[in-house]
Amino acid sequence: VKTEIITIGEELLKGVRANTNAAFLGERLTGMGAVVTRSATVADDSAAIESELAAAMERSDLVVTTGGLGVTADDRTRRAVARVLGTKLVLDEDVLKGIRTRFESRGRQMPEINVSQAMVPEGARTIANRRGTAPGLVFEREGTLVFALPGPPSELRAMFTSFVAPYLEGAGLRRLVHERILRTTGLPESEIAGRIGPIAKRLARTDVAYLPSVRGVDLRITGRGSTAEEAAITADSSLEKIASRLEPFVYATGPDTLEKVVGYTLAMRGATVCVAESCTGGGLGRSITRVPGSSEYFKGGVIAYSDELKKRLLKVKATTLKTHGAVSEQTAREMAAGARAACRADFGLAVTGIAGPGGGTDEKPIGTVHIAVAGPDSVRHRHYRFAGGRSAVRAGATQAALELLRRTLMEIADD
Amino acid sequence: VKTEIITIGEELLKGVRANTNAAFLGERLTGMGAVVTRSATVADDSAAIESELAAAMERSDLVVTTGGLGVTADDRTRRAVARVLGTKLVLDEDVLKGIRTRFESRGRQMPEINVSQAMVPEGARTIANRRGTAPGLVFEREGTLVFALPGPPSELRAMFTSFVAPYLEGAGLRRLVHERILRTTGLPESEIAGRIGPIAKRLARTDVAYLPSVRGVDLRITGRGSTAEEAAITADSSLEKIASRLEPFVYATGPDTLEKVVGYTLAMRGATVCVAESCTGGGLGRSITRVPGSSEYFKGGVIAYSDELKKRLLKVKATTLKTHGAVSEQTAREMAAGARAACRADFGLAVTGIAGPGGGTDEKPIGTVHIAVAGPDSVRHRHYRFAGGRSAVRAGATQAALELLRRTLMEIADD
Numbered sequence: 001v002k003t004e005i006i007t008i009g010e011e012l013l014k015g016v017r018a019n020t021n022a023a024f025l026g027e028r029l030t031g032m033g034a035v036v037t038r039s040a041t042v043a044d045d046s047a048a049i050e051s052e053l054a055a056a057m058e059r060s061d062l063v064v065t066t067g068g069l070g071v072t073a074d075d076r077t078r079r080a081v082a083r084v085l086g087t088k089l090v091l092d093e094d095v096l097k098g099i100r101t102r103f104e105s106r107g108r109q110m111p112e113i114n115v116s117q118a119m120v121p122e123g124a125r126t127i128a129n130r131r132g133t134a135p136g137l138v139f140e141r142e143g144t145l146v147f148a149l150p151g152p153p154s155e156l157r158a159m160f161t162s163f164v165a166p167y168l169e170g171a172g173l174r175r176l177v178h179e180r181i182l183r184t185t186g187l188p189e190s191e192i193a194g195r196i197g198p199i200a201k202r203l204a205r206t207d208v209a210y211l212p213s214v215r216g217v218d219l220r221i222t223g224r225g226s227t228a229e230e231a232a233i234t235a236d237s238s239l240e241k242i243a244s245r246l247e248p249f250v251y252a253t254g255p256d257t258l259e260k261v262v263g264y265t266l267a268m269r270g271a272t273v274c275v276a277e278s279c280t281g282g283g284l285g286r287s288i289t290r291v292p293g294s295s296e297y298f299k300g301g302v303i304a305y306s307d308e309l310k311k312r313l314l315k316v317k318a319t320t321l322k323t324h325g326a327v328s329e330q331t332a333r334e335m336a337a338g339a340r341a342a343c344r345a346d347f348g349l350a351v352t353g354i355a356g357p358g359g360g361t362d363e364k365p366i367g368t369v370h371i372a373v374a375g376p377d378s379v380r381h382r383h384y385r386f387a388g389g390r391s392a393v394r395a396g397a398t399q400a401a402l403e404l405l406r407r408t409l410m411e412i413a414d415d
Numbered sequence: 416v417k418t419e420i421i422t423i424g425e426e427l428l429k430g431v432r433a434n435t436n437a438a439f440l441g442e443r444l445t446g447m448g449a450v451v452t453r454s455a456t457v458a459d460d461s462a463a464i465e466s467e468l469a470a471a472m473e474r475s476d477l478v479v480t481t482g483g484l485g486v487t488a489d490d491r492t493r494r495a496v497a498r499v500l501g502t503k504l505v506l507d508e509d510v511l512k513g514i515r516t517r518f519e520s521r522g523r524q525m526p527e528i529n530v531s532q533a534m535v536p537e538g539a540r541t542i543a544n545r546r547g548t549a550p551g552l553v554f555e556r557e558g559t560l561v562f563a564l565p566g567p568p569s570e571l572r573a574m575f576t577s578f579v580a581p582y583l584e585g586a587g588l589r590r591l592v593h594e595r596i597l598r599t600t601g602l603p604e605s606e607i608a609g610r611i612g613p614i615a616k617r618l619a620r621t622d623v624a625y626l627p628s629v630r631g632v633d634l635r636i637t638g639r640g641s642t643a644e645e646a647a648i649t650a651d652s653s654l655e656k657i658a659s660r661l662e663p664f665v666y667a668t669g670p671d672t673l674e675k676v677v678g679y680t681l682a683m684r685g686a687t688v689c690v691a692e693s694c695t696g697g698g699l700g701r702s703i704t705r706v707p708g709s710s711e712y713f714k715g716g717v718i719a720y721s722d723e724l725k726k727r728l729l730k731v732k733a734t735t736l737k738t739h740g741a742v743s744e745q746t747a748r749e750m751a752a753g754a755r756a757a758c759r760a761d762f763g764l765a766v767t768g769i770a771g772p773g774g775g776t777d778e779k780p781i782g783t784v785h786i787a788v789a790g791p792d793s794v795r796h797r798h799y800r801f802a803g804g805r806s807a808v809r810a811g812a813t814q815a816a817l818e819l820l821r822r823t824l825m826e827i828a829d830d
Contacts, residue, residue, distance in 0.1 A: 013445075020433050298696070299724055304715045305704065312757075
């Protein structure tokens with residue numbers, strides 16, 4: 001089912017707010033098996049809506065619009081629909097009564113301006129709006145089904161769930177796709193493409209999308225099938241094949257964050273962790289404690305932003321700082337061991353680095369980060385050079401620290 | 416200047432993420448005086464991009480696209496541009512050299528797949544990408560100017576600011592509107608509306624938009640004028656009138672974050688600060704250290720997520736924890752004073768609270784947060800009850816702690 005979305009509203013074009021309605025519709029329609037080929041935004045202008053709607057109906061089997069049904073002067077969707085249908089707007093007494101009742105139930109009188117919302121294009125049916133006054137519209141023409149829905153997100157969502165989704169299901173649109181998420185960290189997108197490109201192309205009935213961020217690359221694997229079960233089996237089997245090429249960089253085969261995976265692993269083993277942070281300034285502890293219930297395995301730690309605190313609270317040796325510098329393998333190791341001792345945790349996780357924009361040298365450029373994890377038996381270390389600005393380096397360092405802890409807990413060697 | 420935006424990417428159609436690029440471009444282009452009449456999203460499909468681009472160029476004076484310039488198999492914008500121009504893709508040796516150098520500067524070899532990013536349509540010029548490997552493109556045809564920009568938001572924003580905006584200014588597109596930002600924290604949107612609603616309506620040639628978040632409410636004040644100077648004068652004068660109604664909740668009359676304002680104030684006074692964090696788990700330190708150069712005034716601190724560390728590292732008394740609990744005024748005060756002593760800083764800033772979803776009681780419901788700041792002479796305390804989920808409570812607590820420090824430094828009393 002070839003589908004287009006049209007969102008109507010000047011504030012969307014001006015970027016006053018992000019277009020969450022288009023995202024909502026895209027997700028729900030895709031989830032039902034529709035193929036959204038295009039999404040357009042136009043102003044509350046009757047002519048613009050009309051030409052966009054007519055072109056979309058020409059190209060597609062299903063068109064969903066949002067917005068332009070309200071009472072203010074710049075609302076124009078009803079008029080555009082009437083023009084597309086070649087009919088006129090007529091007063092629907094039932095709709096008018098519904099709007100009037102809605103106002104009266106709140107002890108208010110309906111303003112005269114709301115009468116316009118009861119004007120319905122001939123040839124279209126109305127859809128009841130339980131969250132607002134503007135009814136939606138549905139009509140079919142030359143094999144194309146069109147829904148015109150209200151713009152306020154709560155009204156749109158309620159109307160989609162209560163009317164549009166069951167209507168489409170009744171018309172035979174079912175979920176024939178199944179999506180899985182594979183989350184990786186530590187490999188750039190181009191390297192992932194190199195590793196899985198050849199097999200991804202050969203996977204039957206599967207689409208693979210790359211979703212990169214500073215924390216790593218997620219892969220969305222979509223399986224198709226002629227039944228929902230078939231689609232799920234396809235997605236699962238493709239995911240397995242792809243994951244096997246990306247080990248040990250895969251930390252989740254579902255939507256879990258890395259901090260959640262690490263937290264779960266710690267909790268399962270009854271182990272505790274603490275942190276020693278320099279360049280992340282608290283961001284690592286914040287990530288760990290984003291997970292509800294993290295107090296079970298997270299004791300806390302020390303933000304040692306100054307060398308003074310590295311010495312005083314973490315017992316990093318003055319000679320280490322002097323000989324190797326605050327951003328060094330040796331300092332990271334002593335920070336991790338020092339935090340572990342100070343907090344009496346099973347694992348101490350330390351980060352020290354240069355986030356920029358200042359502080360870089362030829363030998364230690366911006367993005368240099370040393371990470372260490374101290375455990376009961378030994379201290380493990382890795383170092384990195386992250387690209388990007390201050391916040392990308394800090395996010396990358398946080399993720400890399402969590403990943404080093406994950407690998408240590410799972411007994412996975414360095415790559 | 417009639418303008419259209421085309422965002423490219425299947426994940427946008429599928430609603431995997433909201434289209435923040437379209438919002439960014441809409442806002443910036445509108446701010447420069449362009450009239451955005453249409454915004455469309457299409458998949459990474461060469462034919463779809465080509466037909467959308469050709470139609471937009473037909474209708475408009477300016478077209479900006481984002482996405483479809485990366486290396487993975489589903490990237491197609493370069494090819495579409497070549498088709499629209501009726502030319503072919505040729506290898507640009509300079510661009511290739513730049514991409515290669517970018518990889519080498521990180522000690523890595525350029526993967527072969529990246530060569531495709533150096534293929535440039537004849538008749539288009541490239542735009543350097545300082546944040547990534549894919550160069551942008553700019554070309555003009557039959558009076559329509561087209562920019563093809565990368566999809567990753569950080570790359571798009573950097574390229575827009577450093578290249579597109581000055582290019583458009585050079586081409587005569589000027590800002591006849593002037594925007595100012597007024598940032599507040601501690602007042603809900605409805606209360607702000609009550610305080611400034613009456614005067615906001617009377618302000619000539621001024622639009623006021625509310626931008627609420629968990630950290631507070633920003634107001635975007637847009638002045639209009641027949642010259643850039645006039646617009647700026649209007650915006651400045653309106654901002655002043657609005658700000659006077661909202662004191663002392665205004666922390667910035669520009670884009671500065673609260674942590675930047677606080678950092679600047681500390682640096683000006685040569686004072687230092689440290690933190691003691693419980694429910695924020697490191698988020699307060701992370702906020703403070705988001706500011707480049709924060710090592711000048713931030714020493715570090717203690718993440719005391721467990722009661723054990725509150726006692727051991729912050730010297731909170733066992734009797735205090737037993738009598739009043741970890742989330743109490745007394746504990747917050749002792750944490751602040753303890754951090755100040757442990758870190759030898761001028762100010763110690765402490766947060767303890769219940770972020771949820773667990774841990775709430777009738778007496779101390781989820782969202783209860785105690786904040787204290789210990790200074791040379793005394794310890795100041797406030798308590799809050801934040802609405803929303805775990806992340807909203809933690810963000811609110813972080814912001815409130817920074818605000819209490821700001822008010823202490825500025826000698827502003829509680830409201």
